[in-house]
Amino acid sequence: MTAELGHIALIVALGLSFLLAAIPMLGSYQNNLLWMRSGRSLATGVFVFVGLAYACLTISFMESDFSVAYVATTSNSMLPWYYKFSAVWGGHEGSFLLWVLMLAGWTFTVACLSRSLPMVMVARVLSVLGFLCIGFLLFMLLTSNPFDRLLPDTPSEGRDLNPLLQDPAFIFHPPVLYMGYVGLSVNFAFAIAALLSGRLDSAWARWSRPWATAAWAFLTLGIALGSWWAYYELGWGGWWFWDPVENASFMPWLVSTALIHSLAVTEKRGVFKSWTILLAIFAFSLSLLGTFLVRSGVITSVHAFATDPERGVFILGFLALVVGGSLTIYALKAPTMRAVATFGWMSREMFLLLNNMLLMVIMLTVLLGTLYPLIADAMGLGRISVGPPFFNAFFVPLVLALSFLLGIGSISQWKKSKGERLANFLWLPAVAAILMGFAVAFMYGDSFHWKGWLCAALGFWVITVSLRDWWHKANAKRGSTFSQLFNMNASFYAMMCAHVGMGLTVIGGGLSSIYSVQSDVRIVPGDSVSVGAYEFTFEGTEGVRGPNYVADRAQVVVSRDGQEVATLGPEKRRYFSGGNMMTEAAVDSSIGRDLYMAMGEHLGEGAWAVRVYVKPFIMWIWLGCLMMGFGGFIAVADKRYRRLKVLRPEAEALNPA
Amino acid sequence: MPMHPVRKQRLMIVLFIVVFSSVAIGLMAFALSKNINLFYPPSKLVNGEAPEGVNIRAGGCVVPGSVRRSETDLAVRFSITDGSADMPVQYTGILPDLFSEGEAAVVNGQVQNGVFMAEQVLAKHDENYTPPEVAEAMANASAETGTSHQASCEGMDMSGNKKY
Numbered sequence: 001m002t003a004e005l006g007h008i009a010l011i012v013a014l015g016l017s018f019l020l021a022a023i024p025m026l027g028s029y030q031n032n033l034l035w036m037r038s039g040r041s042l043a044t045g046v047f048v049f050v051g052l053a054y055a056c057l058t059i060s061f062m063e064s065d066f067s068v069a070y071v072a073t074t075s076n077s078m079l080p081w082y083y084k085f086s087a088v089w090g091g092h093e094g095s096f097l098l099w100v101l102m103l104a105g106w107t108f109t110v111a112c113l114s115r116s117l118p119m120v121m122v123a124r125v126l127s128v129l130g131f132l133c134i135g136f137l138l139f140m141l142l143t144s145n146p147f148d149r150l151l152p153d154t155p156s157e158g159r160d161l162n163p164l165l166q167d168p169a170f171i172f173h174p175p176v177l178y179m180g181y182v183g184l185s186v187n188f189a190f191a192i193a194a195l196l197s198g199r200l201d202s203a204w205a206r207w208s209r210p211w212a213t214a215a216w217a218f219l220t221l222g223i224a225l226g227s228w229w230a231y232y233e234l235g236w237g238g239w240w241f242w243d244p245v246e247n248a249s250f251m252p253w254l255v256s257t258a259l260i261h262s263l264a265v266t267e268k269r270g271v272f273k274s275w276t277i278l279l280a281i282f283a284f285s286l287s288l289l290g291t292f293l294v295r296s297g298v299i300t301s302v303h304a305f306a307t308d309p310e311r312g313v314f315i316l317g318f319l320a321l322v323v324g325g326s327l328t329i330y331a332l333k334a335p336t337m338r339a340v341a342t343f344g345w346m347s348r349e350m351f352l353l354l355n356n357m358l359l360m361v362i363m364l365t366v367l368l369g370t371l372y373p374l375i376a377d378a379m380g381l382g383r384i385s386v387g388p389p390f391f392n393a394f395f396v397p398l399v400l401a402l403s404f405l406l407g408i409g410s411i412s413q414w415k416k417s418k419g420e421r422l423a424n425f426l427w428l429p430a431v432a433a434i435l436m437g438f439a440v441a442f443m444y445g446d447s448f449h450w451k452g453w454l455c456a457a458l459g460f461w462v463i464t465v466s467l468r469d470w471w472h473k474a475n476a477k478r479g480s481t482f483s484q485l486f487n488m489n490a491s492f493y494a495m496m497c498a499h500v501g502m503g504l505t506v507i508g509g510g511l512s513s514i515y516s517v518q519s520d521v522r523i524v525p526g527d528s529v530s531v532g533a534y535e536f537t538f539e540g541t542e543g544v545r546g547p548n549y550v551a552d553r554a555q556v557v558v559s560r561d562g563q564e565v566a567t568l569g570p571e572k573r574r575y576f577s578g579g580n581m582m583t584e585a586a587v588d589s590s591i592g593r594d595l596y597m598a599m600g601e602h603l604g605e606g607a608w609a610v611r612v613y614v615k616p617f618i619m620w621i622w623l624g625c626l627m628m629g630f631g632g633f634i635a636v637a638d639k640r641y642r643r644l645k646v647l648r649p650e651a652e653a654l655n656p657a
Numbered sequence: 658m659p660m661h662p663v664r665k666q667r668l669m670i671v672l673f674i675v676v677f678s679s680v681a682i683g684l685m686a687f688a689l690s691k692n693i694n695l696f697y698p699p700s701k702l703v704n705g706e707a708p709e710g711v712n713i714r715a716g717g718c719v720v721p722g723s724v725r726r727s728e729t730d731l732a733v734r735f736s737i738t739d740g741s742a743d744m745p746v747q748y749t750g751i752l753p754d755l756f757s758e759g760e761a762a763v764v765n766g767q768v769q770n771g772v773f774m775a776e777q778v779l780a781k782h783d784e785n786y787t788p789p790e791v792a793e794a795m796a797n798a799s800a801e802t803g804t805s806h807q808a809s810c811e812g813m814d815m816s817g818n819k820k821y
Contacts, residue, residue: 235754342663357674361681368685372693383696383793385714387765390692394685520750522731581754600731600751609731609751 003068006056007147013049013104014137016042020107020130024123028196036123040111043126046133047108054088054101057146061088067154070094070146076160076577078548086171087161092295092311093146095174099291100136102175102182107133110186110211116642117207124193125186132185135318143311160577163549169229177222177249181287183215184252187259188284191277192326195333200277205267208280210636212263213494216256217632223249224625235583235598237518237613239509239621242391247370248290251363255283258359260632261352269349269414271341274334275356281326286363288319293370344416351409358402365394396510403458403506407465410499411472425472429464436460440507444515444616455510462503466496494635501627508620516615520600524607532614534595535559536568540606549573551584554608558588558595565595570610572599594618694765698794699737699744702768709768715744716763717794724758737762737773739794748775756780761792 020042027035057070061084066072074091075084089095107129114122140146190208194200226246231239240246259279266276296312343349369386376384411425437457441448473492474484517532525540539555551573558566568586575582585598593616600609696714697707707713717737724735731750735758736743746764756762756778766775 342666353670357677361678364681365685368689372689376693383714384693385696386689387692387694387712390688393688393692520731522729583754598751603726611751 002056002059002063002065003147003149006053006060007145009049009053009056010137010141010145010147013046013053014134014141016045016049017130017133017137020046021127021134022130023127024130025127028120028123028127033119036119039123039126039130042130043104043107043111046130047104050097050101050104050137053147054097057094057097058085058088061085064158066156066158067149067151068146069148069150072150072155072158074158074161076158076548078576079161079166080547082171083161083166086174087165089174090161090165090170093140093144095178096136096140096144096295097146098175099178099182100133100140102178103129103133103136103185106183106186110189120197121193121199121204121207124196125189128189128192129185132189132322135322139311139314139318143314157577160548160575163573163575163580163582164233166548166575167229167233169225169233173222173225173229176218176225180215180217180219180222181249181252181290183211183218184256184280184284184287186211186215187256187280188326191280192329195277195329198333198336200266200273202267202270205263205276206641209260209263209267210638210641212256212260212280213632213635216253216260217629217636219249219253219256220625220632221629223253224622224629227625228622231618232585232587232596235585235611237516237585237596237598237611237615239512239618242366242369242388244370245290245294247366248286248293251366251370252283252287252290254359254363254366255279255286258356258363259283261355265349265352269341269343271343271349272353272356274330277330277334279356281323281330285319285323285326286367288315288322291315292319343414346412346417346419346422348409348412348414348417351405351412354405355402355409358398358405362395362398362402365398366391399506400454400458403462403502406499406502407461410495411465411469425468426465429461429468432464433457433461436464440511444511449514452511452514455514456507459503459505459507459510462506463500466499466503470496489640490634490638491640494631494638496631497634498628498631501624501629501631503624504620504627505624508617508622508624512615512618512621515617516613518611518613520609520611522603522607523610524605529610529612531612533560534565534614536595536597536612538608538610541608544571546573548577549575549582552599552602554586554597554599554610556586556597568595568597570597570599572602589619591619592616696794698739698797700739700742700794702744702773703742707768709770712765712767714763714765715746715773716761717744719756719758719760719762721758737764739797744773745771746773746775746778748778750778752778753780 020039023035023042024037024039027033027038057068060068060071061075062081064071064075064077064084066075070091070093074094075087079087087094089098107126110122110125110129114125117125187208190204190211194204223246226249227239230241231237256279259276262272262276262279265272292312292315296315369390372386373384376382407429408422408426412422434457437453437455437460440456441450441453444452470485470488470492471481473488475481477484477487519529519531521529523529523538525538528535528537530536535558537557537559539557541552541554544551544553551571553569553571556568556570557564558568566588568588570586571584573582573584574580583598583600585596587597588595593614596613596615598611600611602608694712694714695707696716699715699717701707702715707715715737717739720736720738720743723743724733726733733748733752734745735748736745738744748764748766757780760780763779764773764775765777765779766773768774
């Protein structure tokens with residue numbers, strides 16, 4: 001019964017989505033306040049019914065109801081309860097339901113938190129979101145219903161959740177990532193509503209900003225979690241593989257990073273209006289493209305779901321409709337939006353424009369590298385793949401350029417900055433960053449490595465400029481500088497936090513790539529292997545038993561200069577269901593370096609193939625991402641987004657501008 | 658007639674964007690042409706259709722009984738097949754968890770003297786997944802030889818139809 005209830009709830013949600021897409025939108029053109037107001041109740045209805053469906057699926061998982069086909073393929077009665085709970089998003093159908101739940105959730109949140117917006121705007125935004133709900137719910141009901149039954153041949157046991165996914169990070173990574181992915185739909189809806197109204201002023205930008213920032217912050221954390229997970233779970237020691245699915249989440253991130261910066265310019269200075277709109281459309285389109293790449297089976301990837309061409313065709317059609325439709329509206333309406341303000345060559349606007357261009361070029365390289373194999377295949381040029389060297393060749397210099405400009409841009413002024421002032425401001429952070437770069441470059445590695453120096457110096461540059469700016473702003477205020485340091489508005493802390501995070505990520509990514517040392521060796525108990533300054537001694541293996549697997553766990557003692565610094569226990573697991581082998585790497589993390597060990601195959605007579613790494617600064621990557629995401633949430637919490645209420649919004653609704 | 662400053666600035670920015678993005682796209686196309694790895698099925702490799710000393714990608718099923726580990730280090734040899742030809746592969750390092758005989762694998766590396774020197778070995782990541790390149794290569798090979806292989810590797814070694 002539970003599954004049928006869930007199925008019915010989805011159908012009801014679809015019906016309500018149709019109403020949501022139509023009634024408030026019509027109301028906004030007919031000036032019918034009642035119709036427009038219905039948007040909030042309908043949005044709540046969609047959320048409640050999708051939530052109900054989701055709850056039903058979760059119950060089926062908790063009860064291990066293997067008559068539900070999806071449960072039978074992604075769960076197993078031996079799974080611990082928390083993996084049963086999260087196995088709901090362990091396959092295509094359920095993860096898509098989670099996706100739709102997030103969309104309904106964001107729609108509901110917009111309905112709740114839009115009291116200060118004009119009713120026309122709210123109605124149109126909710127209708128656009130309702131339209132997206134229709135697309136995704138139809139997709140689910142027509143091609144990937146998670147509630148399909150396996151009757152009458154109900155299996156007595158489920159096939160199990162892929163062992164790769166049986167990890168605590170799996171509980172957090174997909175929901176957080178989807179929050180970000182789907183959150184971009186809100187900005188898309190705001191952009192379309194703005195185009196329809198022709199209303200694209202700084203008030204509009206101020207309404208959009210917290211949504212864009214929130215989605216971006218979730219996306220940042222989601223991607224970082226995924227990268228950290230891949231690092232310790234896959235046993236390859238890498239943290240970014242330029243895998244098509246990683247790229248699929250990274251492209252919307254790049255565009256939404258551009259978007260939050262461009263929105264700032266639109267709000268403060270009233271320029272870049274149509275560009276901002278275009279970015280909002282692109283960001284969401286790329287998140288749809290990502291869905292297509294992951295779920296149509298067109299690519300080979302660790303994330304790819306089992307394939308079904310019908311699904312690919314549906315998403316591609318929906319993608320074409322959304323992109324084509326929104327760009328048509330854009331083409332018709334955007335020329336009416338004119339910026340009147342002008343700005344100098346050395347202005348904050350100009351640096352933000354450069355930031356946007358660099359981010360877009362990075363996005364285009366990633367897009368090209370990701371799609372080229374598909375295009376070549378479709379054109380009959382053969383099966384090809386594009387390797388990481390292509391991506392790195394562009395990504396690394398462009399990110400370094402971005403960091404360099406970030407330093408200057410973040411302290412420049414709107415409209416016009418004097419070069420002299422910038423120089424006065426920046427020489428100290430520049431000198432500090434250069435010296436810190438040298439310190440790091442000489443501390444690590446056998447010889448001076450200019451690339452290491454450059455990455456470290458530019459990363460520190462972003463940080464030192466932010467700190468200099470903080471000090472300067474506090475100094476300029478009345479009262480003691482020290483107490484003023486803690487008396488800035490939230491937006492400033494948010495920006496500083498995110499920029500310092502970016503600096504840390506640049507340092508971590510650059511240095512861990514350059515100074516990592518790796519060794520793949522055959523090892524027998526009692527042997528030791530030296531990697532960098534560390535000596536890893538393999539003492540042997542012991543058998544351990546988990547809830548649904550047995551494992552060989554190695555005992556490894558790591559020492560440096562004869563001093564024991566860590567013990568590692570990497571495992572080789574065999575899961576009972578399916579007999580899958582899984583590597584569980586052991587990592588000893590600290591702020592300066594990670595010691596990493598993963599077991600390969602058992603080579604017989606106690607000998608094992610093992611992979612050992614020493615990776616300096618790698619934690620800084622995720623620490624930086626955490627700060628970026630945290631910065632985003634501080635920005636969303638800024639009071640000023642809630643202070644500016646439109647007086648009597650209902651009255652304005654009757655007289656739209 | 659002098660241009661309006663707003664328009665002039667807009668023109669400059671547009672020109673800058675056009676030049677900047679043309680250069681970027683040109684560089685991208687160049688870098689892309691240097692970094693693509695073509696996929697070859699074993700039958701083409703054995704026929705010598707793949708260039709030697711160039712990074713390429715190959716894939717097929719690991720021939721049962723072909724995996725030979727070195728006694729002293731991490732060197733390993735095995736053969737991959739698409740059902741009509743076997744290609745020997747040499748690799749040094751750790752094989753992925755789901756690598757095993759009779760299963761699909763994809764290798765990246767170069768052909769040298771008729772042996773595929775792999776720098777990377779990728780196995781399928783769950784039991785029900787065959788990389789599309791491999792499935793296609795298997796299907797093509799069976800279409801050419803007229804045998805009825807299934808596109809999955811299990812189908813091949815279960816059938817006992819060891820034509821290779």
